Amino acid sequence: MVGHHPDKLAAVADDLxxxxxxxxxxxxxxxxxxxxxxxxxxxxxxxLGRLDAALIA
Known part of the structure; x- marks a missing residue:
């Protein structure tokens, strides 16, 4: 995941x-x-190694 706020990214990663x-x-x-x-x-x-696709939302 990519985002602007590292703390929010960490929270979402933990939840996932x-x-x-x-x-x-x-x-x-x-x-x-x-x-x-x-x-x-x-x-x-x-x-991740090879990338097949990227989703930008």
Missing amino acids: QARGAGRVETFSLDLTEIDRDQELLAKATEA
């Missing part, structure tokens, strides 16, 4: 794990900083 999610990765990023998109993809690939 409590509900049975086997793995939750988080990355804090202000999405208005569009020049950091490659950093985000690199971190996701590092954490």
